[in-house]
Amino acid sequence: MRSVPDFSIEKKCGKKIVAGADEAGRGPLCGPVVAGAVVFKKYDFDDMPLICDSKQMSEKQRNIAYDWITNNSDIIWSVAQCSAAEIDDMNILQASLTAMTRAIDALGVDVEYCLIDGNKMPKGLQGESVVKGDAKSLSIAAASILAKVTRDRIMKDLAQKYPQYDWDKNAGYPTQQHLQAIDKYGINEHYRKTYRPVKERINKNGNS
Numbered sequence: 001m002r003s004v005p006d007f008s009i010e011k012k013c014g015k016k017i018v019a020g021a022d023e024a025g026r027g028p029l030c031g032p033v034v035a036g037a038v039v040f041k042k043y044d045f046d047d048m049p050l051i052c053d054s055k056q057m058s059e060k061q062r063n064i065a066y067d068w069i070t071n072n073s074d075i076i077w078s079v080a081q082c083s084a085a086e087i088d089d090m091n092i093l094q095a096s097l098t099a100m101t102r103a104i105d106a107l108g109v110d111v112e113y114c115l116i117d118g119n120k121m122p123k124g125l126q127g128e129s130v131v132k133g134d135a136k137s138l139s140i141a142a143a144s145i146l147a148k149v150t151r152d153r154i155m156k157d158l159a160q161k162y163p164q165y166d167w168d169k170n171a172g173y174p175t176q177q178h179l180q181a182i183d184k185y186g187i188n189e190h191y192r193k194t195y196r197p198v199k200e201r202i203n204k205n206g207n208s
Contacts, residue, residue, distance in 0.1 A: 005052055005141045007043040009130065015112035019127075020139025021100040022117040024054070024147035026092050028172030029182075029198050030165075030191045031155050032081040033092065035099035036146030037107055038069065038139050039076040051141050053134040054148040066149040069142050077142075078106035079150045088194045097122040103143075115140050158190060 010018045023035040049065050050057065057065070069075055080102035082095035090098065101122045104111055114127030117140045121129045133140035152171055159168035164185050170178045174197050182191075182201060191198050 005134065005136050005138045007040070007138050009115060009133075009137045010040070010043065010139055013113045013115075017109055017112045018115065018139060019104050019107060019111040019113070020115045020117075020133070020137050020141070020143045021104055022134055022140050022144035022147055023096045023099055024144065024151045025172070026096055027174075028155075028192075029174050029178070029195050030084060030167070030172040030187075031151065031158065032083050033087060033095050033099050034079060034081045034147045034151040034154065035096070035103040036143035036150070037078050037080075037100065037103035038142040038146065039107060039109065039111065040139055040142075041074045041076065045074075051138055051145065053132075053141060054144040055134075057145070059152075062145050062149050065142070065145045069146060075142070076107050076109055077146060078103050078108075079146050080106055081151075081154075084190055084192045087192050091194070092192075093120065101125060117144065162188065162190075 017039055019037050019039045021035060021037045023033055025031060025033040049068050050061050051065050054062055069077055080099050082099045087095040097120060100116060104114060114125045115133060115137050116129045117133035119129050119131050130136060134144040155171045156168040165178060165181045179197060187198055193199060193202060
């Protein structure tokens with residue numbers, strides 16, 4: 001059953017400028033982790049398309065929602081990322097929190113309260129973490145769509161340069177075909193070298 005988020009959490013905050021933030025790309029073996037941040041200036045819309053957890057939406061639905069969010073004058077939004085090298089340097093959890101912090105900072109407004117998807121709150125931000133927040137808060141759900149669409153587009157762009165890995169189809173996730181491609185063609189600078197499947201192949205083959 002699809003969960004339908006709303007503005008209940010935002011309204012309970014009692015703040016005027018509430019930002020929702022979420023990330024996409026914790027599980028892939030390569031590419032950045034991307035975060036989105038969204039502030040709704042108002043909480044009533046007549047033309048709002050389907051907005052829910054981006055993982056529950058089709059690519060077409062995500063693209064429709066993405067265009068509506070990014071072209072709406074009553075919404076402030078931003079995206080940010082941490083590279084594969086940064087993920088290796090600080091670990092994926094800290095990179096995800098850092099990307100969300102960067103996205104919130106990039107909004108260009110003085111955010112009074114932050115709603116962060118998950119169970120961890122980035123240091124220095126005022127607000128709360130919300131477990132499964134993309135199924136509860138429309139601000140977080142909208143941010144999840146921005147993050148997911150942006151990351152998928154990044155991987156499709158990278159696939160033009162590295163077509164042998166099929167990143168446009170697997171988005172960097174460790175499918176059997178993707179692992180076979182890594183075995184055949186090796187790794188490059190976009191891979192997360194601390195992730196076990198990649199690390200094991202580096203240790204086995206001596207490539208970096």
